[in-house]
Amino acid sequence: MAEYLLIFRGGDAAREEEQQSPERWQAHMEKWMQWMGALTEQGKFVGAQPLKVAGRVVTGTGKVVTDGPFVEGKEMVGGYLICKAESLEEAVEISKGCPVLEHDGIVEVREINSLAH
Amino acid sequence: MNASFTISKLTDQLFRHEAGKMVALLTKIFGTENLDISEDVVQDTFINAMQVWPLKGVPDNPSGWLFRVAKNKAIDVLRRNKFSRQIDFNDPERTLLQSEYTLTAAVEKLWRDDEIQDDLLRMMFACCHPDIAEENQITLILKTLCGFSTSEIAKAFLTSEDTVSKRLYRTKNFFREKKIKPEFPAPAQLKYSIEAVLKAIYLIFNEGYNATHANDLIRKDLLDQAMYLCKLLAENANTRLPEVFAAMALMCFHSSRINGRINEQGEIVLLAQQDRSKWNRQLIEEGNAFMNKAAYGDVISSYHIEAAIAYEHCIAETFEQTNWQNILAYYDMLVAVHPNAVVMLHRLTVIYKVFGAAKTLEEMDAAVYKKDWEKNYLYYALLGDIYAKTAPERSKEYYQIAFNMTQSSAEKNLLQKKMNDRGGI
Incomplete structure (x- = not known):
């Protein structure tokens, strides 16, 4: 069993729209609850958090701090989830339940590497 | 009577009735190992009510307001402690409280007010864990689930506030180490646990009935609450045992006489001088009904016998007609049992x-x-x-x-x- 990082990109525009209505917002969050709840029941959930839109970028040996470049909307990282899975294929199957996909979002699935020699 | 006085009286009352339920609910979120967090949330909620209500008016549903505010405060506490080890997020029921994606929905899922009575009873049983000394069990129930202050408990036990604080400290430490999960006891354990729970309930009742507190004669809210807790046991399929019904009968008989026991000046009227027409016939009948339910099984608890004694007083039409011989026979039984x-x-x-x-x-x-x-x-x-x-x-x-x-x-x-x-x- 390996750990996988699921990186969520985009999907935020739709979420903002849903924030206008408490009922729709609750329904949207209920989807997260169902998806992550199922993972928890299977013992595969490790952790997950959404990210704020604002941030900083630190670059190079000079440690230059800038406000960007952040790509807009679709490609911006909006959150992550770490889960356990037997294979990349299973992790991909898991990722298909992610609610961001319903709002034109993208999920990138990556196995967490072990750096042991 | 000014507004702030009325509000403080109202919040006192609500604290008695709702604080225990709120702690029982909050414990599902924070665990028995964090009783202090749950109590702090409840405390904060009531402080909030006392600040907001005088300005904005008392809400239509004060209890609902309190539960809503407590829930939001719990969410804040979880947010602040997301990465702390104090809260056990490894418990599958709490894992999703750690993620912002699911925090609110997970709290909503635990915050089911239709299960609140079960939660309260489960908490009572957790407080009565067999490894906790009896006096510590009772102290914790009174403090955490019945909204008693440390000084009220000290008076009820005829002991010092210092002793009460130490008892609470010890019991909370036990919970911290063992992470006791509030649940209904296994059938084999039920009898033992029920005994401690009933004892605590009866103590609350006696506290109200005998009123050791100066100038606050009959603490009807204490009687009501003791009877409320006992009724929860009597109505719950997991806990409806003969001794529960007997304790309920006993409390009905005793409380039926409350109105005759104190006169308008707040003075005690002796049994011999009491106006028996003031006794509450309805409560006596309720007591009878509970007594009938208590009569199955082969257990005669001290509650059965004490209820029989109280019943003798209730059915005597005049003091002179009291059947003291019967009462003495019951006392002899009581001495034999207890x-x-x-x-x-x-x-x-x-x-x-x-x-x-x-x-x-x-x-x-x-x-x-x-x-x-x-x-x-x-x-x-x-x-x-x-x-x-x-x-x-x-x-x-x-x-x-x-x-x-x-x-x-x-x-x-x-x-x-x-x-x-x-x-x-």
């Missing part, structure tokens, strides 16, 4: 009724409970009665000792009256 100083002392008052002074003094001398009795004002009050006719001066001295020992102003008034009359019952 020998202790208080029961023996009460039995003596019946001996005095049935056989008079000489026999009572004889039994007193033969008893091993003298040391315990000497801590109880009732003992001196009884001695005062015994000597009232034969040795008035001596009688007065005993009444005076009893007067100095009791904290209840109603009892003090009664003893003062007896001293003035130099006569007992």
Whole structure:
């Protein structure tokens, strides 16, 4: 069993729209609850958090701090989830339940590497 | 009566009735290992109410308001402690409280108010864990689930606030180490657990009935709450045992006489002088119904016998018609089941009724409970009665000792009256 990082990109525009209505917002969050709840029941959930839109970028040996470049909307990282899975294929199957996909979002699935020699 | 006074009275009342339920719910989120967090959230919520209500008015549904605010505060606490080890997020029921994606929905899922009565009972059983000393169990139930202050518990137990704080500290430490999960006991364990729970309930009841607090005579809210908790046990499929019904019957019989027991001046009226038409017939009937339900099984608990004693008083149409012989027989049974100083002392008052002074003094001398009795004002009050006719001066001295020992102003008034009359019952 390996750990996988699921990186969520985009999907935020739709979420903002849903924030206008408490009922729709609750329904949207209920989807997260169902998806992550199922993972928890299977013992595969490790952790997950959404990210704020604002941030900083630190670059190079000079440690230059800038406000960007952040790509807009679709490609911006909006959150992550770490889960356990037997294979990349299973992790991909898991990722298909992610609610961001319903709002034109993208999920990138990556196995967490072990750096042991 | 000004607004802020009314609000503080209302919040006091709500604290008694709702704080325990709120703690029971919050414990599902924070665990018994974090009782302090749950209690802090409840405390904060009530402070908030006392700040907001005088300005914005009391909400239409004050309880609903309190639960909503407590829920939001719990979410804030979870947010602040997302990465702390204090809260056990490894428990599958709590894992999703750690992620912002699911925090609110996960709290909503745990915050089911239709299960609140079960939660409260589960908490009662957690407090009555067999590895916790009995006095610590009772202290925690009163503090955490019944909204009692440390000083009220100290008065109820005739002990110091310091002792009560130590008991609470020890029990919470036990919870912290063992992470006890609130649940209904296994069938084999049920009898033992129920006993401790009933004892705590009865203590609350007695606290209300005897009112050790100066100037706050009959604490109806205490009686109500004790009966509420007992009713929860009686109505729950997991806990409806004969002794639960017997305890319920006992409390119904006792509380039926409340209205006759105190006059308009807040003075205690002796059983002999009580206006029996003021007794609550409906409560007596309810007590009978519970007594019938208590009659199955082969268990005779002390509650069965005490209820039978209370019943004898309830059915006597006049004081003179009281069947003291029956009552004495019940006391003898009670002594056999549950020998202790208080029961023996009460039995003596019946001996005095049935056989008079000489026999009572004889039994007193033969008893091993003298040391315990000497801590109880009732003992001196009884001695005062015994000597009232034969040795008035001596009688007065005993009444005076009893007067100095009791904290209840109603009892003090009664003893003062007896001293003035130099006569007992």
